[in-house]
Amino acid sequence: MMKESSYRTGVTPVWCPGCGSFALLNALTGIVLPNLGTPGHQVFIVSGIGCSSRIPAYINAYGFNSLHGRAVLIAQGAKLANPDLTVVAIGGDGDFFSIGAGHLPHAVRRNVNITCIMVNNFVYALTKGQTSPTTPYLRRGEGPFLSLQFYPPVDPVLDMVSYSVSTGASFIAQGITADVPHLGWLIQEAIKHRGFSFINVLTPCVTFEPPQFFKTIREKASYLKEGEPVELPDSSREQPWLHDSGNITLALKLAQTPVLEKPHIGIIFRGKES
Amino acid sequence: MRDRLTIGIAGAGGDGVVVLGSLLQRLAASQGYFSQMPRYYGPQIRGGASGVKLSLDTTRASVSGDTVDIMVCFNWEKYAELEQELPLGINTVLFYDNAPPKKGINLPERSFQVGFSEISKELTGTTAAKNIVALGLLERILALPENLSKGATAQDHASALLERNGLALNAGKRLLLEFPFAELKLSPPWDASVKVVLHGNAAVAQGAIRSGCRAFFGYPITPASEIMQEMQERLNHGNGAFLQAEDEIAAVGLALGASLTGAKSMTATTGPGLDLMTEMIGLASGAEIPVVIVDVQRCGPATGIPSKSEQSDLNHAIYGGHGDAPRVVIAAYDVEGCYRLLIESFNISEYYQTPVILLSDQWLGQTTVAIDGNFLTRDYSVCQRRRPGGEYQEQYRRYELTEDSISPMAFAGDEGLVYQATGLTHNEKGRPSFDFATQQRMHEKRWQKLAPLRGKDELVEVFGTEEARRGIVAFGSSAQFVLKTVEDLGLQHRLKVCIPELIHPLPDKLASFVGSLEKLLVVEMNYSAQLHHYLRSQLDLPSDTETYARAGGLAFTRKELSGPMTKLAR
Ligand SMILES: Cc1ncc(C[n+]2csc(CCOP(=O)(O)OP(=O)(O)O)c2C)c(N)n1
Numbered sequence: 001m002m003k004e005s006s007y008r009t010g011v012t013p014v015w016c017p018g019c020g021s022f023a024l025l026n027a028l029t030g031i032v033l034p035n036l037g038t039p040g041h042q043v044f045i046v047s048g049i050g051c052s053s054r055i056p057a058y059i060n061a062y063g064f065n066s067l068h069g070r071a072v073l074i075a076q077g078a079k080l081a082n083p084d085l086t087v088v089a090i091g092g093d094g095d096f097f098s099i100g101a102g103h104l105p106h107a108v109r110r111n112v113n114i115t116c117i118m119v120n121n122f123v124y125a126l127t128k129g130q131t132s133p134t135t136p137y138l139r140r141g142e143g144p145f146l147s148l149q150f151y152p153p154v155d156p157v158l159d160m161v162s163y164s165v166s167t168g169a170s171f172i173a174q175g176i177t178a179d180v181p182h183l184g185w186l187i188q189e190a191i192k193h194r195g196f197s198f199i200n201v202l203t204p205c206v207t208f209e210p211p212q213f214f215k216t217i218r219e220k221a222s223y224l225k226e227g228e229p230v231e232l233p234d235s236s237r238e239q240p241w242l243h244d245s246g247n248i249t250l251a252l253k254l255a256q257t258p259v260l261e262k263p264h265i266g267i268i269f270r271g272k273e274s
Numbered sequence: 275m276r277d278r279l280t281i282g283i284a285g286a287g288g289d290g291v292v293v294l295g296s297l298l299q300r301l302a303a304s305q306g307y308f309s310q311m312p313r314y315y316g317p318q319i320r321g322g323a324s325g326v327k328l329s330l331d332t333t334r335a336s337v338s339g340d341t342v343d344i345m346v347c348f349n350w351e352k353y354a355e356l357e358q359e360l361p362l363g364i365n366t367v368l369f370y371d372n373a374p375p376k377k378g379i380n381l382p383e384r385s386f387q388v389g390f391s392e393i394s395k396e397l398t399g400t401t402a403a404k405n406i407v408a409l410g411l412l413e414r415i416l417a418l419p420e421n422l423s424k425g426a427t428a429q430d431h432a433s434a435l436l437e438r439n440g441l442a443l444n445a446g447k448r449l450l451l452e453f454p455f456a457e458l459k460l461s462p463p464w465d466a467s468v469k470v471v472l473h474g475n476a477a478v479a480q481g482a483i484r485s486g487c488r489a490f491f492g493y494p495i496t497p498a499s500e501i502m503q504e505m506q507e508r509l510n511h512g513n514g515a516f517l518q519a520e521d522e523i524a525a526v527g528l529a530l531g532a533s534l535t536g537a538k539s540m541t542a543t544t545g546p547g548l549d550l551m552t553e554m555i556g557l558a559s560g561a562e563i564p565v566v567i568v569d570v571q572r573c574g575p576a577t578g579i580p581s582k583s584e585q586s587d588l589n590h591a592i593y594g595g596h597g598d599a600p601r602v603v604i605a606a607y608d609v610e611g612c613y614r615l616l617i618e619s620f621n622i623s624e625y626y627q628t629p630v631i632l633l634s635d636q637w638l639g640q641t642t643v644a645i646d647g648n649f650l651t652r653d654y655s656v657c658q659r660r661r662p663g664g665e666y667q668e669q670y671r672r673y674e675l676t677e678d679s680i681s682p683m684a685f686a687g688d689e690g691l692v693y694q695a696t697g698l699t700h701n702e703k704g705r706p707s708f709d710f711a712t713q714q715r716m717h718e719k720r721w722q723k724l725a726p727l728r729g730k731d732e733l734v735e736v737f738g739t740e741e742a743r744r745g746i747v748a749f750g751s752s753a754q755f756v757l758k759t760v761e762d763l764g765l766q767h768r769l770k771v772c773i774p775e776l777i778h779p780l781p782d783k784l785a786s787f788v789g790s791l792e793k794l795l796v797v798e799m800n801y802s803a804q805l806h807h808y809l810r811s812q813l814d815l816p817s818d819t820e821t822y823a824r825a826g827g828l829a830f831t832r833k834e835l836s837g838p839m840t841k842l843a844r
């Protein structure tokens with residue numbers, strides 16, 4: 001258990017016990033901000049609307065819980081007007097990859113120095129269990145999802161890397177709430193990257209997902225290490241290669257690994273800074 | 275000799291119509307003449323109809339007469355598309371290029387076929403300088419000297435153009451020498467000081483810079499794009515933050531982000547963009563974030579007529595969005611107002627921590643005027659946000675309930691004042707609240723803080739004798755046509771006119787104007803009489819109240835307004 005951080009406000013989170021958002025809160029207030037040593041008044045946390053987007057109220061930094069899908073806009077505007085701020089945008093998979101998805105390719109190409117953290121719980125939780133663009137196909141009865149997934153889900157990491165192909169910009173990573181220290185390290189790296197960064201955080205929703213769903217992800221998770229061979233799922237016919245986050249072609253190839261077969265945890269792509 | 279003169283120019287895009295109009299306007303302005311020049315163009319990018327109507331005046335810039343005194347036509351087919359904007363009168367002197375017009379157009383008695391294109395081709399090898407040949411002719415007729423350079427601004431490009439085409443210009447001056455056109459000569463201007471030439475969109479941008487705007491985000495849309503272009507030039511060199519956003523949701527979202535760090539922030543758009551901004555405007559209202567949004571209105575709904583004026587976004591500006599979100603709506607009715615009211619919009623937005631929508635329209639935004647430039651250098655008070663002082667250390671409450679309901683605002687980055695805010699209903703500390711009493715109290719705060727604005731008498735103009743019991747209310751550019759028609763009809767002593775620049779909240783001075791009347795006429799350019807309905811919802815209107823409301827797409831003419839006005843005066 002992490003000790004209470006001075007970066008926490010006195011507000012008690014509304015999240016269900018066991019919600020993955022606690023891990024993000026702990027990573028930010030217990031690791032990232034203390035390690036970076038940035039005083040709270042120089043940090044601006046902007047969120048969208050959703051369960052995870054309640055987070056600004058719990059962090060002792062400037063915070064704004066904005067509109068569904070629009071955190072990335074408020075964050076860029078703030079950074080452009082006050083470049084001294086450390087600006088972090090936080091939201092759900094509905095925020096970033098559905099209603100606000102149109103903003104992402106532009107954020108990548110502009111390469112404004114902000115950090116986006118997508119709390120990907122594979123479901124619309126706040127609205128009580130509808131499918132999100134990242135919800136996998138599940139058979140009827142496999143989970144309490146309210147609506148059924150008719151279309152193939154998107155893989156946010158793959159799509160984000162592909163947005164970087166033309167400009168070579170941005171920093172794209174995948175973290176997991178089951179490993180808070182590693183998540184904290186990833187977020188620090190993202191903040192230190194002088195340009196746009198995006199972290200897809202694999203997160204459980206204990207209320208609207210079958211428990212085995214996140215358990216499987218956690219078990220299959222594989223850590224990326226620079227210069228070491230990447231692990232590939234059994235279904236892959238590729239030869240493992242040595243991980244090089246500076247290489248967009250390898251990043252694309254890596255990102256094409258289906259996330260549920262082999263969730264790669266680490267820095268997928270580290271593009272050019274702005 | 276005459277005091278005012280209206281010149282129409284029509285052709286196809288690429289004929290140099292706007293260049294010719296602008297050069298004439300600049301030449302006249304450098305001699306001290308006032309003028310106004312609306313632009314008419316269609317949906318095509320190239321080869322569509324293009325026209326201008328330049329009204330030169332010795333004493334002030336006011337809207338032109340319905341018909342033109344001089345008409346220059348480069349293309350009859352295109353003229354046919356612009357006939358409603360540029361009707362020929364029996365006394366119009368017409369100069370036209372090439373072939374005589376097809377049937378259906380009655381040429382006035384004094385019509386001259388002048389080979390502008392031919393002369394240009396002969397002298398320069400192409401027909402491209404035909405507008406300069408025409409300029410030469412008009413310059414001589416109006417007795418305007420051509421030394422553009424003296425004093426007037428941004429003339430380099432124009433002077434170079436004239437220099438390069440000196441042959442064409444001189445040839446134009448020698449045309450039709452046998453006709454002196456003495457009655458077309460203008461009296462000397464009332465004062466010879468050089469007039470500045472600009473349109474409402476440029477005035478908005480200059481006003482923004484004057485008020486210290488440091489962040490502009492926009493998305494291109496006719497007829498507002500000039501504002502974005504000018505702001506880009508002014509903010510780009512490290513003077514502030516500028517981005518062309520991916521859409522209007524982004525434009526206003528970026529502006530709110532910048533505003534939260536303390537930057538005076540704005541965006542500009544027209545109807546469809548305002549639609550997309552609506553959710554964010556509610557957020558700005560609820561979370562009390564200053565932002566200025568300029569809406570250069572055009573014909574709607576949907577894409578409507580993008581290049582033509584209407585005043586049909588009024589309802590949206592006042593009421594648009596869900597959940598009782600107060601905002602301030604201001605409307606400029608002339609170019610000077612675009613500048614002054616942009617400064618005022620920032621003042622109100624910053625002081626009251628609220629979104630302000632400044633309404634302009636295509637006619638106002640894109641009509642270039644030559645006017646006295648004094649308003650650009652006058653002193654304006656510039657308001658700043660109320661900021662928390664030392665007393666708040668540790669205990670800062672972002673939404674503190676103060677006597678005037680305005681809470682001091684910390685900027686993201688301020689030491690010792692960290693707060694978290696939200697678009698959720700929140701308490702004084704900005705913490706989410708799901709409690710009825712808080713919801714009620716915060717509504718009271720946001721609405722009540724705007725109440726003092728009702729007393730801003732200086733944002734309501736009243737013309738005419740106070741004793742008059744018959745009056746007109748009009749807003750935006752339509753008000754210019756109303757004023758001119760009242761004057762031309764000689765009704766200044768029977769009718770008074772009220773032009774509210776502050777529309778919402780409804781100013782007391784407008785209320786007392788309406789209260790003093792036995793007969794009221796509301797004039798506006800939208801089909802459903804939005805201003806009339808707004809006034810009715812807030813005031814007891816005289817039982818004898820009429821409206822003159824019609825769709826946009828064509829500026830009001832004096833002819834059409836004189837009917838309802840004469841009736842009002844009877
Ligand atoms: C414009 C708009 N449409 C719909 C909603 C309703 N809404 C709130 S949160 C949400 C989706 C939540 O899912 P996600 O973004 O994945 O966040 P989570 O709750 O799972 O953390 C939706 C649809 C809204 N707030 N605003």
Ligand code: SF4
Nearest residue numbers: 016019051125205206
């Ligand atoms: S519903 Fe799911 S995402 Fe929302 S708080 Fe509960 S566990 Fe977390």
